[in-house]
Amino acid sequence: MNRVSFLLGRLLQMVVVLWVVATLLFLIFRLMPGNPLVAYIDTNFTAEMQQTLLRQFGLDRPLHVQYAIYLGNLVRGEFGRSFFSREPVSQVMWQVLPNTLVLTLSALLLAYVVGVLGGALLAARRGSWTEAWGIPAVLATRAAPEFWVGMLALAVFSFTLNWFPSFGATSPGSVYPNWWAKVVSWDFLRHLTLPVLTLALYLQGLPTLLMRSTMLEVMDEDFITFCRMRGLPERTILLRHAARNALLPVVTAFALGIGYSIGGNVIIETVFSWPGLGRTLVRAVAAKDYPVAQAAFFLIACVMIAMNFVADLLYTMLDPRVSHEQQ
């Protein structure tokens, strides 16, 4: 099996997984307590709106027809209307998705820069005091509940020192001409700091440990011995030769990390009241706003599954040694 057909196979698998997830969602929300119509129609909607939704989702038709209509609507990004804001769900998603992406990507970038450097350092100082304390310390950051670290950060930096605001993405009442103006504003960045630092503290554990172990593996290889024989300084060997070759699994993990942390963002966004996808999901589930919950979940699943695919793609393209021969 060559590379192209391997990737095509993975692409097909990705679509199948998405389809299974969508089907699970369909079943769960149809089985939710109460009338099956509750998945889309709130009794407070106007009669006219109820009729429109009824037709749009085929809720008066048999279940298998509903399922077909449901899949068709998903493909077109049609999720119905929020029970609360009455807005189309897709509009709600467009409002929160950018916030989640900004938060996740900046935290991941920070985490991976720190993690790669820290992991390389731990590998270089193998057997030293730094390593003896460094590894348990990294494990501690992975064991500490994210929401608890967030609460500590809020208690110390927001409520005691007053350095950062304690909730939201912008101060109440602030208006910006466009999205970019908002994102680069001082106010937004101040709101972003604590969530990003808390998330990055949690996320750096994986790249740190991964970088360390692959560095140690690479350091055993012949070309490093050859570098030593050439008399290159240890620093050059570590940074120019070992670290560069150890980066591959870390790059792959980065793509996976985008997917996983978007799923895990429900925690950080809830603690810091960050108006993103995860918090929207938590609030929608708690408030039984089923259309919004369904859409938020589906979007998170899409990002995650797509990123799993990207990781495979990167892995195949970056390392010529990876082969997909049929065994």
Place this chain on the structure above:
Amino acid sequence: MSSSERAAALPQWTRATSTWRDALLVTWAVARRDRFALAGLVIYGVLLVVALAAPVVAPYNPQDLNYRPDGEVAADEVPSLPHWLGTTNLGRDIFSQVLFGARAALVVGFVAAFGVVVLGTLVGLFAGYYSGWVDTLLMRLADVAFGIPFLPMAIVLVAFLGPSIWNTVLVMILLLWRDTGRVIRAQVLSLRTRSYVEAARVLGASHLRTMFVHIAPNVLPLSFLYGSLAVGWAILTEATISFLGFGDPNVISWGFMLQDAYNSQAMARHAFYWFVPPGLCIMLAVMAGFFIGRGYEELLFPRLRRR
């Protein structure tokens, strides 16, 4: 090292273990040779003792409202001799809640880890042993389980099934068997071709007997490795689900305590004595799982220990 490489590295020493009893002895050996693993076991030991002794040791019922001598509700008290860690905004004793929280953590952690490992090991055994369509079916199921975002799915399912501690455990078992399943399968694939397995088949052992008597003991250390990690993850996950407001409202867990503190603005009131202890407990319990897991890993994969 990828999981399949690990599995390939394993058999050199596992060949000696052929019974369940031996497998358990190997497990025991981990604690004696690694001080981190020992620390992990000590933490679990303390957790067990506290959980069992909580009703005796705790000075108050964790759900009871406490009153001052003048009859007022003892709300928002700072730490004092009668209330070592102060009281909540409703006048509940925080120290007693921390002690009782160990019970929820222990039950959730061990029951969920046991379920995850049993399910994962069974899937791995069947997929690896039978290969063919059984393998394809089970591994595609694992792919789907990997494609489902864990926390969002847990929230939706718990909201759907109703907030109870057993639903939380059930959701974890349903979604987290995937890692154990894949690793065990890789290991079984290599064990299946061993001569002693073939010998057992030639001597007329049934498929089930070969699987459970001859192969299973050799994958058991790996199951224990994933089990010890799963205990920590389960405690952390239960805490997270409780914190997000989908936990069992009738069970005092550390996650429930943190949600309580968060919702009643304990951070704004600088009530560190309220929200620091439960978080520390969760962290220690999860680290204990990591440490024991590391101990196993070094025993199972000596190549790592050299480093």
